[in-house]
Amino acid sequence: DTVLAAATITMKLTSTVCFPRQEIMKWNGWGYSDSKFLFNKKGQAEFTGKRYRLSGMVLPSLQDWFENTFGASVNHKSPATPALNASAVPPASLNEAFVEDLKATGIPFSHEAEDRVFRAHGHCLHEIFALREGKKFERVPDMVVWPNCHSDVVKIVELACKHNVCLIPYGGGTSVTSALECPPEETRCIVSLDTSQMNRILWIDEKNLVAHVEAGIIGQDLERLLNESGYCTGHEPDSMEFSSLGGWVATRASGMKKNVYGNIEDLVIHIKVVTPRGVIEKSCQGPRMSTGPDIHHFILGSEGTLGVVTEVTMKIRPIPEYQKYGSVVFPNFEAGVACLREVAKQRCAPASIRLMDNEQFQFGHALKPQVSSIFTNFVEGLKKFYITKFKGFDPHQLVVATLLFEGDRERVLQHEKQVYDIAATFGGLAAGEDNGQRGYILTFVIAYLRDLGMDYYVVAESFETSVPWDRVLDLCRNVKERINRECKERGVQFQPLTSCRVTQTYDAGACVYFYFAFNYRGLADPVHTYERVEHAAREEILANGGSLSHHHGVGKLRKEWMKESISSLGVGMLQSVKDYVDPDNIFGNRNLL
């Protein structure tokens, strides 16, 4: 029973004409075109479409929460440009010789404005904001190619080298690090290499529990297809509806259930990469090797600067027999963090354990739908809860941890008890399965909410870090305070929303995820203001012992801190690999270094 309505967005090529993804996906916002939040004529919020649990529901409390939290009003709209203005797109500057040679290979390509713009961005605030505003584009890819398999990619890369064309691999397009932005100074023809047609599971090896998969496959398709054979990868990053396997490898992705299945670097057994120097791959599938530094680690996190990941052999697991959500309420964030720390110490973390702060708890409340069996239960349950158990809990302090257990039934129940017992020692009270499940549903719809905010003068973004346990609380507090202070100093007229959650636990630390939003009425350049604040927040994170990134990556957004993060020698090491593998900078997205 997956939370997601299973719908595939990848389509097979039926002819040389490519089906553009933008037919079912928004060109200027998150996710599916049919799914979005809006305030209806009665002023009530609705989530449209049929794809999610929340779809088709009315959310009566959202308007109040929205208006009170941001000082926004449903009467003050900031609508987006309705359609792409093709004249705002710079004309394609094609490398004719390359195009000629490419035609000869039969690999489909396009230089339509819509195709090019769609692949010119990820989902950073400034990118989406610019699309909504109908701003002129400085630089977009000049053409898009759709290889169908590894050998197609080999041909394309050879041609690119031959004609000195710049290649930018494009997977799911969910980057939030400006990684897909075309460097404005790039004068060569830029070709976006869209991997979406390389989406097959090539084989499943049940003896070794591995699957060999083409790297363009999208997360939800991979899980669905494996499920049909009784397996899963268990790799579920929040973006899994849209992000691709190759993208995960290229950014060192992390999945929600990494406690059971591991992060991407734990999951891959073998990687095939096409680079300007040729194909990199290992000669065997041994589960661990001592053969010098692991070459996979040059690829993992290379962010498209070295080549294209075409095929990956990945661990699979039988679908777990039993899955159970859960939740625990703590009197305050400190108690919650202490509990997560203890859970990590005892190494008994469930498949997923996340701790939301009070702001997110309140936000979750605002998303209460009007009618729904599961949600009514929750509301009633919660009321009871308030009267009975919550006594002594301050509603403006309390926080919720959401849990997901997986395994065979008996063990799950045992595990559940162990975790709840630990929670109890930190003043945590079990708060029901529904509450927990809701938390995970929010994960998938929260990205849609940013588009709603942007319709009403509210900009929002998220960012993440990883930090040692003893600094989690200090980092969260200081970053929030820094954001508040920076907003004030930069003339933001309304109190910003800053919220965080601990989304992953490790032996030695945790991953912390921040949300940050504010009402930008009265600001001349809200995106610039936003970027300065995020910049300050990142500096605060680094000053408080947090990392530059836990799983989003560096892209171009955080390049300036690379030296500080990994030392200039470290940068030099990476640079020398780049220089060797791609001396002509064919993979010229200029991420990372």
Place this chain on the structure above:
Amino acid sequence: MSTVCASCLNILVFVTLQQRDPMLKRDGFEDILEERRNSSDLKYALRCYAPVLYKGVTPCKANMLKNIVLQSDQLRYVINQVSQESGEAPDIIQEEASVILEEMAHRLQISTVRFFAFALSKAFKTLFQHVCVNEEGIQRLQQAIQEHPVVLLPSHRSYMDFLLMSYILYTYDLALPVIAAGMDFMGMKFVGEMLRMSGAFFIRRSFGGDKLYWAVFSEYVKTMLRNGFAPIEFFLEGTRSRTCKSLTPKLGLLNIVIEPFFKGEVFDVNLVPISISYERILEESLYARELLGVPKPKESTSGLLKARRILSEDYGSIHVYFGQPVSVRSLAQGKVNRSTYNLFPRHIPRKPMEETQSFVNDTAYRIVRLQEDNMVLKPWVLMASLLLQNLEGMELSVLTEQTVWLRGLALSYAAFLDWPDHAPTAKVVSSSLALHRGLACVSGGRVSLVVGEPLGPVTPEEALFNRAVSVLSCASYRNQVLHVFLRPAMLAVAMHTAASSKKNEVYNCFSFLWDMFSNDFILCPGDTVQDFEEACYLLVKTGAVQMPQQDIVMTDIGQPTLSFFNGLLEPFLQGYQMLLPTLRSEHSVLCVFTGNLRCYEVLSSDMQKNALAALLRMDAVRKVKV
């Protein structure tokens, strides 16, 4: 000098002066005694006291605080370390820590504070005409207390300081501070405990390499700071300044209160410079004697009771100025890279890094300068400066005339002068003389210093001693204005001494003086060039000096100013000059007695100490073990 772009510097100096220019921004004062004179002290002492706290923190009982400290990772680490080094069981070390903490910790009780509120109301009304506070400063402080942990940093001229501070904070319904006090107070049995119950915590004057003591002490202070239980108050100068010049700051406690910011344990720390100016200091004559080598009376309760006769005197007014809170975060921006703290466990004590040390040192100096800036100066301070340049006495009319002139000069140098409104100058001068009749007297139209009349026959030594007491007492008033004139005065001396009027030669002299005097005055490390530019700017602005091309020359009207400035620093120059040869001979001070002593201030132990330190620093002398 040649490497620095002069025009850039001028802009820089101008900007910093504007930032520091107090003329525009200084707040007005309210007399808090006025209400005390018109309503019941008892009611005041018993009234509802409900201060706002840091982010609504729940107050922490003294016992709970001790437990937090004793159980902290920081202290436990050091206890184990000491235990391993000494071979003693951790329990025993833990017990030692507990004893140290017991000896140290405050036991703030509101009832004691109320007692003091009552008693001090009575005492203040008898001793002082006014106790004036800038209420805007109080409002800023109230705001600051809610936002970030606050450290109160008052100037230190008198034992009164910390009682006065708590008294004022109680009056304005602000959170009562915990105050770092020297162990000497503990000697006063009953009073020591009273002070403890009004918020004082006691630290040993020196505990050199005692790791455990340091750990308990620093963790105690940090725990209070991190949790925002109470504002922390201590004296940057470390001890009362006997000379009324600010003392060069001590860094130990400042290091402790700033560290939690660097380690990310708090978002920010606000440092609040507070300037407490006394028109007359209770300890006035004691200080002069102490400086001349009469040992400081040991703090004792009976001594305090004897001091009651003080109550019959008029000590004029007190001005307390709460400065703008200084954010450590803003100060450290770009100076300290906090991420260097990322690679070491935060509970393990570590010597601060060089970068941090110099930041803390710099901060300490800046704060002391901010204290100086907001020190309120009385007319008498100007008169004392003039009288000390005319030890043979002055015609009253000349003194009056010159005081008026000096007032103008002081104002143009942004002195914070409390000159009575609408009063004729003669009246101002005569009432100042009346208040300080113990120091100066008028006879036959001439004003001169009063020299105490000893009982019985007078030896030459006694006569000299009495004369020196009178000069040093007077100097303690002149010293209050020094910070206003210091930089231009050093420039004046440099111009006088330099072989030519070339700017770089004058600068070299200035730089030498700056270096030499950096124990005696508050000169921020590394600011030589900036101070030089500031001095030039001020002297040019006031018309005393011209700077054609690469020269610095006196103007036609500059003579009185420059000669006053030369006179102002003369005692220091002479003192240092005299000390150098005496160091060579073995009978040091005796030489001074036999000689024709023109400079009494050289007898001050403070000057001797500073001069010696300067000479050592500048490699003019070195210590030899005998």
